[in-house]
Amino acid sequence: MTLEEEITQAIIAAAKKLYGQEPDAAGIQLQATRKEFEGDLTYVVFPLLKMSHKKPEDTANEIGAELKNMVPAITDFNVIKGFLNLCISKSNWVEVLNSIAADANYGCKQATDDSPLYMVEYSSPNTNKPLHLGHVRNNLLGHSLCQILKANGLRVVKTNIVNDRGIHICKSMLAWKLFGNGETPESTGKKGDHLVGDYYVRFDQEYRKQVKELMETKNLNEDDAKKQAPLILEAQKMLEKWEAADPEVRALWKKMNDWVYAGFGETYKRLGISFDKIYYESQTYLDGKAKVNEGLEKGIFYKRPDGSVWADLKDAGLDEKLLLRADGTSVYMTQDIGTAQQRFHDYNISKMIYVVGNEQNYHFQVLSILLDRLGFKWGKDLVHFSYGMVELPEGKMKSREGTVVDADDLMDEMIKTAKETSSDKLKDYAPAEVDNIARICGLGALKYFILKIDPRKNMMFNPKESIDFNGNTGPFIQYTYARICSVLRKAAEAGIDIPAELNGSYEIAERESTLIQNLASYGQVVKQAGEDFSPALIANYAYELAKAYNQFYHDFSILKEENNEMKTFRLVLSREVAKIIKSAMNLLGIEVPERM
RNA sequence: GGUUGAGUAGCUCAGUUGGAUAGAGCAACAGCCUUCUAAGCUGUGGGUCAAGGGUUCGAAUCCCUUCUCAAUCACCA
Numbered sequence: 001m002t003l004e005e006e007i008t009q010a011i012i013a014a015a016k017k018l019y020g021q022e023p024d025a026a027g028i029q030l031q032a033t034r035k036e037f038e039g040d041l042t043y044v045v046f047p048l049l050k051m052s053h054k055k056p057e058d059t060a061n062e063i064g065a066e067l068k069n070m071v072p073a074i075t076d077f078n079v080i081k082g083f084l085n086l087c088i089s090k091s092n093w094v095e096v097l098n099s100i101a102a103d104a105n106y107g108c109k110q111a112t113d114d115s116p117l118y119m120v121e122y123s124s125p126n127t128n129k130p131l132h133l134g135h136v137r138n139n140l141l142g143h144s145l146c147q148i149l150k151a152n153g154l155r156v157v158k159t160n161i162v163n164d165r166g167i168h169i170c171k172s173m174l175a176w177k178l179f180g181n182g183e184t185p186e187s188t189g190k191k192g193d194h195l196v197g198d199y200y201v202r203f204d205q206e207y208r209k210q211v212k213e214l215m216e217t218k219n220l221n222e223d224d225a226k227k228q229a230p231l232i233l234e235a236q237k238m239l240e241k242w243e244a245a246d247p248e249v250r251a252l253w254k255k256m257n258d259w260v261y262a263g264f265g266e267t268y269k270r271l272g273i274s275f276d277k278i279y280y281e282s283q284t285y286l287d288g289k290a291k292v293n294e295g296l297e298k299g300i301f302y303k304r305p306d307g308s309v310w311a312d313l314k315d316a317g318l319d320e321k322l323l324l325r326a327d328g329t330s331v332y333m334t335q336d337i338g339t340a341q342q343r344f345h346d347y348n349i350s351k352m353i354y355v356v357g358n359e360q361n362y363h364f365q366v367l368s369i370l371l372d373r374l375g376f377k378w379g380k381d382l383v384h385f386s387y388g389m390v391e392l393p394e395g396k397m398k399s400r401e402g403t404v405v406d407a408d409d410l411m412d413e414m415i416k417t418a419k420e421t422s423s424d425k426l427k428d429y430a431p432a433e434v435d436n437i438a439r440i441c442g443l444g445a446l447k448y449f450i451l452k453i454d455p456r457k458n459m460m461f462n463p464k465e466s467i468d469f470n471g472n473t474g475p476f477i478q479y480t481y482a483r484i485c486s487v488l489r490k491a492a493e494a495g496i497d498i499p500a501e502l503n504g505s506y507e508i509a510e511r512e513s514t515l516i517q518n519l520a521s522y523g524q525v526v527k528q529a530g531e532d533f534s535p536a537l538i539a540n541y542a543y544e545l546a547k548a549y550n551q552f553y554h555d556f557s558i559l560k561e562e563n564n565e566m567k568t569f570r571l572v573l574s575r576e577v578a579k580i581i582k583s584a585m586n587l588l589g590i591e592v593p594e595r596m
Numbered sequence: 597g598g599u600u601g602a603g604u605a606g607c608u609c610a611g612u613u614g615g616a617u618a619g620a621g622c623a624a625c626a627g628c629c630u631u632c633u634a635a636g637c638u639g640u641g642g643g644u645c646a647a648g649g650g651u652u653c654g655a656a657u658c659c660c661u662u663c664u665c666a667a668u669c670a671c672c673a
């Protein structure tokens with residue numbers, strides 16, 4: 001039983017004794033006492049007034065006196081208005097620290113074979129353009145979410161759906177065929193995804209030229225010109241050939257997709273993310289079509305005179321939704337139906353989570369309803385982990401207007417800046433170690449910058465101001481870790497033995513017990529982050545912890561402390577802070593360096 | 597127009613499910629390195645929590661109205 005639970009029980013017992021009624025345990029909240037008041041834990045007594053029929057101060061005093069008698073760890077209490085501040089004994093805090101030290105995975109749970117299986121889809125790139133800042137947010141959130149779910153004792157399958165077919169892919173294929181002169185990643189030295197992306201842009205440029213020309217020469221309006229431009233017609237023909245499995249088109253498709261996958265692979269590796277199972281839309285869209293046709297036969301969907309298939313969702317307060325075009329080809333929704341079916345066939349999934357931007361809210365609302373109507377019992381329970389857009393000072397990112405922040409460029413930039421920042425301090429180190437530290441810090445700054453923000457919100461990214469390395473940042477937390485490592489190294493050099501567990505009595509200071517209290521709350525934070533799907537909670541916790549440690553570090557000597565008992569205590573405390581920082585950062589997918 | 601989300605310091609963001617005098621960082625200014633890593637620590641200034649009403653011991657938080665912004669409501673994915 002934790003101290004909080006013990007006190008909660010005591011409050012219930014005290015209320016019963018004093019007022020003859022038992023308050024609801026769920027309604028009893030203990031919070032850390034604000035630092036301007038004396039005490040460690042605070043209980044707000046206002047809810048008890050209905051049963052006590054006394055003033056807040058009197059009620060708090062009565063309860064406080066009872067608690068002090070019942071709970072040995074409570075040494076004293078004070079009352080301010082309706083707030084009952086409880087002081088916890090020093091020895092209790094040392095015990096708490098010992099319990100943290102005894103558990104290498106403190107705050108995290110381990111999954112067993114019976115644990116529920118969660119499947120998390122994230123990343124979900126198109127194969128016609130390189131990853132940009134928006135994808136980075138998606139990838140980081142997805143990876144961190146998986147880490148957090150695992151830390152809550154769940155089994156997790158990380159999955160990715162690659163959008164590898166459709167008209168947009170044909171556009172870059174066509175442009176490469178027409179203008180590429182046989183260029184390859186090898187011949188140009190370009191990453192495959194960038195090379196293919198360039199041809200996607202090229203298609204758009206040439207296409208727009210043709211549209212403009214048609215409007216001028218044949219006096220067409222824009223819509224008609226867009227439909228009649230030779231390039232788009234040829235791309236459509238290519239898509240038809242692809243669907244008919246034309247060997248030449250398929251070979252080109254495979255070649256270019258492989259270039260892109262190699263490029264994505266590099267970016268993923270650098271970002272530190274991975275997948276357990278990858279799905280490709282080219283392999284699931286036929287299932288989706290089959291399922292839609294099945295729904296059509298059962299009368300769940302209906303066909304219009306032109307041959308297109310629709311779902312009527314007006315009774316659910318939504319509109320009608322297209323599922324198959326008149327020519328029989330599939331749309332986004334069709335593919336997602338097929339993909340979902342395959343996944344639930346492949347795995348015994350208890351929860352399916354889609355990490356996809358909030359622009360898709362409507363899509364997932366519809367998907368859930370459609371799957372439910374198609375008879376999948378899990379359809380209703382799909383979770384769309386919806387996150388906000390990344391905005392630039394000029395507004396939204398647009399590939400065609402060149403206002404995207406490329407993922408690879410961004411990482412290069414961050415690592416370069418980190419290297420400049422650390423070059424003075426790391427003069428004595430081997431170049432490879434300097435590079436590795438710059439990589440860890442640069443990526444740490446980027447990842448933390450993105451993950452500390454509430455996922456739901458749109459976030460602002462200003463490339464000119466770039467990302468900070470001071471203050472509430474990844475490197476700040478990494479620095480705190482490296483600092484502790486340095487102290488522990490020096491302790492080892494001096495031959496000081498740091499025990500696994502403390503015994504004895506220690507006169508610890510307020511700042512030290514606060515730090516222990518901070519450490520102790522890690523488990524609660526991990527749990528909350530798991531329930532809320534919120535890496536931001538972990539990020540903010542890690543910052544608070546690092547800040548609290550730095551204040552402690554500034555005010556107290558560790559190795560220079562003359563009292564050996566206290567020196568040992570502070571070393572253990574430091575070691576445990578480092579452990580929890582490393583664990584929390586791991587949940588965010590951020591590495592921590594031992595020196596920087 | 598409908599739906600969903602958001603609006604907190606000059607800027608970027610927190611705010612533990614309704615608790616004490618609304619907090620950090622950046623930017624500005626002023627201090628702290630012969631002593632365990634100054635990517636650190638301390639201090640100063642900066643707020644009508646979009647506006648108005650309601651619920652109650654107590655509201656940035658819950659409810660209603662209004663305003664502003666974003667996304668979406670496509671035979672694009």
